[in-house]
Amino acid sequence: MENQFFIDSEYLSKEALEKKHRLETDPSSRKDHMEYLPDMEVIDSDVMEKVMTAMEEYDYSKYTAVDVRRALQHETCSIEDFKALLSPAAEPFLEMMAQKARRETSKHFGNTVYLFTPLYIANYCENYCVYCGFNCYNHIHRMKLTREQIEHEMKVIADSGMEEILILTGESKSQSDVNYIGEAVKLARKYFRMVGLEVYPMNTKDYAYLHACGADYVTVFQETYDTVKYETLHLMGHKRVWPYRFNAQERALRGGMRGVAFSALLGLSDFRKDALATALHVYYLQRKYPQAEMSLSCPRLRPIINNDKINPLDVGEKQLCQIICAYRLFLPFAGITVSSRESAQFRNGIVKIAATKVSAGVSTGIGDHESKYTGKDDGVTKGDEQFEIEDGRSFCKMYEDMSEEGLQPVLNDYIYV
C-alpha cells in the first residue's frame, strides 16, 4: 500500500495546476535531484559513499534469531549487530532490546529527560514535497512573523519556563533569508539558553554567521536516504537536491555549530534501510568530528492540512520502538528525540527506555503560541500548521508527567561559549 499524496487545490491557477500535474506525472519535467544548483557549496567528504554503500548492501532478510541473540550478548554493538537488531528477526526480541537499551541510556544519561519546544516563525516554502503541509501547492494560510511578533512568541514561551528553543521556518530563501533567521536567533538568545535551528540547508559561511548570532545546534532531516524514492517525493525546489541536503550537518559543524541532528521521516520508504542509513550518517560523522554532539529524531509520517489520509504505513509503534532501541544500542552516546507526532502514552513509555528528549507545548503553526498557551486571541489570523501533532501536552503537564515517570526533567544542558 502507498500513501496518496497528490491533492489539487481549487485555488490554483490553470497554469499552476498544469505544472503541478506535469511534475507529478512526467519525471522528465523534473530537475536532476543529484545535481547541485549553482549557489550550493560542494565539500569534499567520503561520508556519503560509506553510508550509501552500507545501505545498498543491507539485506535485512538474511538475519536470523541467532544473529540477534549474538548482537544482544555483545557489550558493544557493531554495525553488523545493528543490522541484525533492525531486521524483522529482532521483532520477537523487542523486550530484551528494550531492557538492554534502558541500561545503556541510564549509563549515559542517568535518570533524566530533556525538554524543548519548537517555534515556527514562517511557513512560506518554495519546494513541492508531496507529503508536507507547507508545500508550495498546498492551499494554506501563509505567514511570516515580524521581529516584534517573534519576540512576543518567545516571551510567551519563555514565561512557561522553557530554556531551549528550536527555531523553524518553511524552506523559502526569499521569504526567510539568512539575515531574517539570524535576527530571530539573536532575539532567542535573550530568552533562552539553547537555540537550535531547523531550517533549509545552507552553506558553511551561513552556518558560521548563524552560530555567531547565537545558534548552536542544527537539525536537518534527510527524509529518506533512498534517492530514487526521494526523487518522486520532492518534485521541485532546492530541497530536491539530495546530496546537498546530505552534507548539511557536515557544513554546519564546519561552520562552528556544537551539534547536529539527523533523521529520516519514517514511512516514506523502506524504514529499515532508512534507519540504518540515518544511524550510519551519525556514526561516520562522529568519527570524523569527534567533538560534535549528535542526536537523532525518529518522526513518522503524519496527516497534513488538506490530506488527512497520510499515515506511516508499515511503521507501527512496535517497529518504531524497535528502531529506537536499535539506535540506542548502536549509538549509546547520542541523544534521541521523540516529537509530539507520537502519542503521550508512547512518549511516556519510550523515555524510560531510550529517548532522551521530548518536545512540549508544541505548535507547528505560525504565531499562535499565545492563544494556545493562554487562550488569549488577538484576532489576527495565524499561519497554518505543517502537520497534525498527536501529543498536545503543555510544558507544565509534560514536566509533571515526566517527574511522575521517575525522571528528572532537564531544561538546559548547554552553555553557549
Add this chain to the structure above:
Amino acid sequence: MLENDKLVIGGHTFDSRFILGSGKYSMKLIDAAVKDAGAQIITLAVRRANTKDQENILDYIPKNVTLLPNTSGARDAEEAVRIARLARELGCGDFVKVEIMRDSKYLLPDNQETIKATQILAKEGFVVLPYMFPDLNAARDMVNAGAAAVMPLASPIGSNKGLATKDFIQILVDEIDLPIIVDAGIGRPSQACEAMEMGAAAIMANTALATAGDLPLMAKAFKQAIEAGRYAYLSGLGRVLTRGASASDPLTGFLH
C-alpha cells in the same frame, strides 16, 4: 572517619572522602543522597543550572555542602576558563572541576587542554581539580600548573566498569603529592573500596547512584565502602602474595 584523618584540598579540610555527583537523578533526592553519603562536596554542571523559576538545582543542595562546579561542555581550555568564571559569578565559590572533552562518544578528557586551563584558573585563585586520563607526565604538569588535587578516571564515564586503569592510578597515588580523587566509572561500592585501599584520597560517583534502585541506600553503601577502604589503607594492608604460598621455613634459614 578517624578523628585526625582529614581530606585537605587547596587548604580546605573535609571529613568525608565521598564526592557526590548531582546531574543524573532527581533533584528531590539530592538532600537524602548528601545525608546518607555523608558527603561534604557535591559537583554541579554549570550548564545545567536553570535561569528561570523552574526547579533550580542550587536550591536543592544543602547550604553546608561545598559546591564543586564542573566545566562540562567545554571543548578546549578557553571554553573551560569561561565556564569556570561564570560559575564563580553565579556564586558557586572558588572550587572548580575542570572537564574538557573533545570526544562526544566516550567523553574522555583532553589532558593537554586541561593542563592549560588549570594553569590559568589556578592563577586566578580557583581551587582547581582537573579531571584527567591517568597519565603520570600529565599529572605532574597539572601539579606544576597549580592543581589542588587530580581526578583520574577509573574507566569511561557512566560505564560502571570500575578500576580499568588501576595500575596507572596506583602510579599517580605513589608519585603525586596531591590528593588523588578517583572519578568516573566506579560502579559499585566494592570498586570504591578497592580504590581507597590503594591510597586514593577520595571517590567521586554519580551514575552508580543515579542508576541504583534505592539511591539513598546506595549512597550509604558507598559511604561505608569508602570508609572501609580508607581504614584498610591506613592500617597498612597485609601483603598479598601473587603466586605460591609463603614458606614457613625460609630457604635462607641456614644463614646465621
